[in-house]
Amino acid sequence: MISRRRFLQSTVSLALVPLLPRVALSASLSVRPSWQVFCLTPQFQSFCNAVAAMKVNKDDTNPNNWAYWVETHRANCPHGVSYFLSWHRGFIYRFEAKLREISGDPSLVLPYWNYYDAPNIPPEFLDPSSPLYRSDRAGTDVTGALSYDAFADTVIRFQRGKTHAFETIVESRPHNLVHNLIGGAMGSIRISPRDPVFWVHHANIDRLWVAWLKAGGGRKEPLTTNTYWSGNNYYGAGVDGMPRVWTADTTTYLGYQYDNETMPSQSTTSVMAASALATSAAPQRPATRVSVPFGTSRPLSLDEQSMNVDVALSATDAARVRSLMLRPAAAGSTDNGPVRVVLDGVHLTGLGQKGGYFYNVYLNLPAQGGAGKAAGAYLLGSVGAFEISVAQMKAGMKGMQGMQGMAGSAASQGHGARLIFPATDVLQRIWPDSLDKLTVSFVRVDGSKHPTKGVVVRVDGFRVEADPSL
Structure with a gap:
């Protein structure tokens, strides 16, 4: 959550940002792949190198420092309130840019962990010699978090405060439940970004938002003129804020897309049939x-x-x-x-x-x-x-x-x-x-x-x- 002073600072600064045209920032879009694909590419090592470099940086007021992002999340993140999805979209977008800068790899993107297809923490995060490892995780299998409620045909509203609202449901399940089942740092809002799994988890939540909207069937967000979008995207003094309005083509405007932008379903997921039955019966x-x-x-x-x-x-x-x-x-x-x-x-x-x-x-x-x-x-x-x-x-x-x-x-x-x-x-x-x-x-x-x-x-x-x- 943000202080009144920080809110006013960011609101003033963002008010100076005009509503930019709905066009891509570049002719070509970056593609965020699933972790299973990403870990086989050269960018995997760039990712690890950047994480390691951020963890050894000792200046926690500098965005090159891992703790900077932990504190920014603790002090500013909106949970259980409007703008949860929007704020985190900007958060991981700015973090992704920092990874590219630190790694020196301009092709580096933030991958997502598609736990609906692979519910166990990827093995690369379980290697004690890797900067992606944490010893405090209490669980590695998030099958029990895999709710399909947010993707039901009846969930066509986005806005929190409405019945059958996508933002409300997807935050509760699977988002919160994945945090719970992994535990350790991930189990606490105050320190969850300490765990590198946090970032691939939130990339997946962002992907699910894209997939929900693209599924159509009456699914829609509030109009760009709606006061719902008057929230704040503040990421600390060392990182620029983000424009306040997210629209249907936002990720295109931001210059990225996902390699899979379809909603999960019990008929298409590779999760065991027993777990799928447990979510419905x-x-x-x-x-x-x-x-x-x-x-x-x-x-x-x-x-x-x-x-x-x-x-x-x-x-x-x-x-x-x-x-x-x-x-x-x-x-x-x-x-x-x-x-x-x-x-x-x-x-x-x-x-x-x-x-x-x-x-x-x-x-x-x-x-x-x-x-x-x-x-x-x-x-x-x-x-x-x-x-x-x-x-x-x-x-x-x-x-x-x-x-x-x-x-x-x-x-x-x-x-x-x-x-x-x-x-x-x-x-x-x-x-x-x-x-x-x-x-x-x-x-x-x-x-x-x-x-x-x-x-x-x-x-x-x-x-x-x-x-x-x-």
């Missing part, structure tokens, strides 16, 4: 472990096991929830909804800070896995080290208490963070026959075949609450 409901009355808080501890929380509703509570389910949603509403799951005082333990896991949070999963509707119908959101680190960062920022977060909203709650999961939409999708109780399931997903065991997340207060019905 409702999972097995975990064995119930705790219970709590509706509107009452209780502490929770999350470990290597999945768990249920049964929330008992009185007849009065059930009537109130049913009444709120009948209320139409406000057009363009960005609030947390009349029925919500609240996690107050959320903390990561020392073990939890290592990452390598996340929990999908579901409401009223069927008793038998694969029964009923697809998993997405019951999904409230996800909780992992990355979402919690974002919530904690927002909680510590003055004036950010009411901002909508990635899994809901993040606000100060003692020394922990608050995560809010709107539940009304899910209730309307599944429309339970009985409301004597609601069951919230935390289903654990790991990025390693040998995950660590023990408590990773502590929640001071879990509750399900609702607004008064009319």
Whole structure:
């Protein structure tokens, strides 16, 4: 996030940048390839050389220094808010230019890691002798992050704050979930660019944005005159900002394209069929472990096991929830909804800070896995080290208490963070026959075949609450 001073500085400077014509900056376009192709080219060594040179630079105020980019991301990146995709597009674009400059290789481009086709971290990042290596990664397999929700035919809006919005969905899944399953530096918003995997991950997120828009079918971004594009692309004092408006031909205007600009789908991906089924079929409901009355808080501890929380509703509570389910949603509403799951005082333990896991949070999963509707119908959101680190960062920022977060909203709650999961939409999708109780399931997903065991997340207060019905 940016300070007011930095925002004003960048806004003034960018106001001086005219809206440039929608033409390519050069006659020929650079092509960003997949990692599997890139690592077989001479540019792979140029990439490694540039990364190594940046890591030995000791001046962290200089963009030639690796830490400069880590700090720029920590201080300025918008997560869980509008402009997430736009800001990161400019971030990796400026970083790519720096790689070319440092390597002395004018043909060097930033490749992308297409984890939908190859969900294991590329082996070049796992070589201890390579500048691409990090020893703190907790997981290497991101299969569990591969959601197809952002590419559904119903997701035709881009703009955050709208229902079925691409930017909102793709940030939550797969973006956040990949961060979670790798863990280590990648599991924390404050230091995630320390890991070289960050850059090929974000190049893929940028590619997915291009692919979504090119797929057509009614998919569109806001008009260039929309106030949505009045955000800020500031990358520290040592790097030029970027024009504020991204349009359908933006990557062409910026002089690059991807070698694959098609959306992933379960029918075309090479990910194992079992994992594809896991993304579509409702999972097995975990064995119930705790219970709590509706509107009452209780502490929770999350470990290597999945768990249920049964929330008992009185007849009065059930009537109130049913009444709120009948209320139409406000057009363009960005609030947390009349029925919500609240996690107050959320903390990561020392073990939890290592990452390598996340929990999908579901409401009223069927008793038998694969029964009923697809998993997405019951999904409230996800909780992992990355979402919690974002919530904690927002909680510590003055004036950010009411901002909508990635899994809901993040606000100060003692020394922990608050995560809010709107539940009304899910209730309307599944429309339970009985409301004597609601069951919230935390289903654990790991990025390693040998995950660590023990408590990773502590929640001071879990509750399900609702607004008064009319």
